[in-house]
Amino acid sequence: MSIPFLKDDPLPTGAVEELGRFGGTRLRRIRCGNPGPFTFLGTNTYLIGEGRVAVLDPGPEDAAHHAALRAALAGETVSHILVSHTHRDHSPGAAALRAASGAPTLGFGPHQTPPEAGGEGADHAFTPDIALADGGTVAGEGWRLAALHTPGHCANHLCFALEGAGVLFSADHVMSWSTSVVSPPDGDMAAYMAGLARLAARPEALFLPGHGAPLPEPARFTRALLAHRQAREDSLRAALAEGPATVAALVPRLYGALDPRLVPAAGRSLLAHLRKLEAEGLARPEPGSGAWAAAG
Template sequence: MSGANFDLFFEPAYGRAISVGDGIQRLTANNPNPFTFRGTNSYIVGGSSVAVIDPGPQDEAHFKALMAALSGRQVTHIFVSHTHRDHSPLAGRLQRETGALTVGEGPHRPSRPLREGEINPFAESSDMDFVPDIAIRDGQTISGDGWALTGVLTPGHTANHAAFALEGSGILFSADHVMAWATTVVAPPDGSMADYMASLDKLIARNDGLLLPGHGGPVTTPAPFLRGLKTHRRLRERAIVERIRAGDGTIAKMVEVIYRDVDRRLHGAAALSVLAHIEDLMERGEVTADRPPSLVAHYRLAGG
């Protein structure tokens, strides 16, 4: 496989909770865009006593659909995979309504400090208000009536990104770290490519049987798909090195060539993805620049 085989088929079924596994329901928020695909997936896990994973954005229709699906059941925990505004903001309202405890890796933070003069392009997309009641540790299991979820910390997309493994099922709620429909946005300073690749290796080693992502449909064959994602990222890294070798010293020039077949609305995110790769390459001593890595720096191969 030269890269991941993406699956664009997905029926969101807005406003309805649909079964996607034994004791697992999915509700998709009607917030589609180029980054969320058909919308953000919220999951309900359990029977009469449940956990909610990623309650989603501040959206009245989605909140009402969640409350309807939860009617007659006790919500004990609200798990949040990470603090982007399409995943976590509804946690506060759901907690006030249900009294459930919130669970997450921690509050929002960048993967590295901002450099002098740098502006975080995704600041408005980040939920700075969420602070979990329980800061889950890697490998920590939180249990309810008939369910147990274990934290699998997967930094990369954000510094505080976490996946959750449903014990005894082989199912991992992979949020935005792995999705069937597209690669994950890794955009500094929120994201880190080195962290993302390490987290990808972590999931490859786990060998889960099914991934339920934060957007789009399930990943039904995780092992080859994860290997394909890793190959895709390495090929993208090599493409960046080749563009630098060819004389394209700026990220803007690299994006024009490497992403020429990609919707131009996504070129801003693509530029940040290239920056994430370059930061990793510079840390490994393969690429150098005329200043600290940024969207406007000029790059060359180390020793070139």
């Protein structure tokens, strides 16, 4: 099943997009100017409600983005600062926004993998004022969000369902422009694929991702993401059936020609698949060689 990625997002950096009213709740989007191979055109920040507003994913430490948020919120009060996960393109901006507004921060918890254990790319300074577990809720004037713990891309990753509105903020678990990187040990492929299956069964008609344009028909898209991951895993098992191989040797065999900037991330995702297969008794590391072999 091919994935119908949305590669066009005409929203200018720093501009405010009126997404509409959903279940009576006004939603707006502002994109940070932090483009890159893993952030597409930049990180999306969402404004939920009006008058007293929740801000979801304030983005990186970026003075221009913080100024754009202040301008968009002129005359309004920030009541909550929500963080989907603690990668450095999503949560560091919460500190400046909290200092300016006094609003509490909410998220699953601090980053769960320390730097020395492979927790690179993370905002280790962030700890939410209020922790939200799976199924936890937060409400403001005219809106209510339910948190869905969806680890895989990041161990503390949350999606948020806007209750009664048919909208789910899917952050980096489901993005409209690309697949997500799953990098062990903080990233977990089994958890990621289980999260995709969970989100594909959701009733919402619109996903609002952490990067890229709004995603209509999200169930079909999410099922395609899951099928893609399963196909990658099947190809990996077929490659291992031909004999042991290292991750570095497997990347070009399974991915073909890649932008060199994406090769390390592809290797991390393959490692995540291998660790999933190892847990299932279907692959094993070859001691001392760095290679992996079929098992079972």
